[in-house]
Amino acid sequence: MRPVTSCSVSxxxxxxxxxxxxxxxxxxxxxxxxxxxxxxxxxxxxxxxSGLDPAYGSGDAALAAQRAYFHRWGVVPAELFxxxxxxxxxxxxxxxxxxSWVHLLGNxxxxxxxGVMTEERMGRVQFLLFYVGCGYLALxxxxxxxxxxxxxxxxxxxxxxxxxxxxxxxxxxxxVTSLLPFLFFLPLRFPAWVVLPFxxxxxxxxxxxxxxxxGVAYLAHLVGFGLGLVFAWVRFGRTTRVRAAPxxxxxxxxQP
Numbered sequence: 001m002r003p004v005t006s007c008s009v010s011x012x013x014x015x016x017x018x019x020x021x022x023x024x025x026x027x028x029x030x031x032x033x034x035x036x037x038x039x040x041x042x043x044x045x046x047x048x049x050s051g052l053d054p055a056y057g058s059g060d061a062a063l064a065a066q067r068a069y070f071h072r073w074g075v076v077p078a079e080l081f082x083x084x085x086x087x088x089x090x091x092x093x094x095x096x097x098x099x100s101w102v103h104l105l106g107n108x109x110x111x112x113x114x115g116v117m118t119e120e121r122m123g124r125v126q127f128l129l130f131y132v133g134c135g136y137l138a139l140x141x142x143x144x145x146x147x148x149x150x151x152x153x154x155x156x157x158x159x160x161x162x163x164x165x166x167x168x169x170x171x172x173x174x175x176v177t178s179l180l181p182f183l184f185f186l187p188l189r190f191p192a193w194v195v196l197p198f199x200x201x202x203x204x205x206x207x208x209x210x211x212x213x214x215g216v217a218y219l220a221h222l223v224g225f226g227l228g229l230v231f232a233w234v235r236f237g238r239t240t241r242v243r244a245a246p247x248x249x250x251x252x253x254x255q256p
Contacts, residue, residue, distance in 0.1 A: 032128045033115035043096045073097045074152035077143035091139040097154040107156045114167045135159025138224035158224040165228025168196040
């Protein structure tokens with residue numbers, strides 16, 4: 001029996017995230033972001049984890065199908081560094097595989113909210129290469145740190161964390177509205193330069209407490225976030241960063 005480690009972006013449980021300007025960009029030129037969301041959703045729907053395809057069976061048969069599916073398309077650190085060409089591709093294929101509906105919807109929410117504006121700033125081709133490249137390296141970094149693990153790792157949030165890092169550099173003044181459980185869910189608005197470093201700090205603390213068992217791959221989040229921030233700094237450091245105008249934005253909920 002092979003448990004699955006999910007790579008899932010999460011701020012704080014029950015946080016609602018909106019970014020000023022993302023709603024305005026809904027009709028803007030961001031086909032890569034929308035295409036990635038559509039592709040991840042399609043892969044999930046036709047896979048065994050969605051529970052929608054009766055061909056995978058039910059009960060133990062469905063669970064066995066899920067384990068085999070995640071093992072084939074996800075990253076297995078113990079196998080990645082054995083020199084197999086097929087295993088070398090898994091940090092890319094794992095970016096499009098998710099372990100549950102909550103895992104998928106949470107990641108796609110963050111990709112939509114932060115990806116639209118980042119793609120518009122970077123351009124389509126550059127954004128796509130950035131997304132896949134940083135996502136691959138984030139999962140590779142996690143695998144290198146857990147080289148003996150035989151657990152399958154799936155999820156897009158290594159790449160999405162890179163988008164967050166780039167967004168922080170490119171749009172530090174964008175307003176992020178959150179509902180904090182420990183403040184009675186009062187909606188508070190903070191700039192991205194406050195919220196996203198706080199999120200990264202939470203990932204750091206969680207990574208330090210993470211066990212070797214199945215769960216969230218916080219280290220992949222940190223690697224992706226750092227890669228995205230560094231890339232944006234190197235690529236756009238000499239240009240003027242964009243300030244997002246405070247405008248209505250879509251709301252959504254992401255739970256780990």
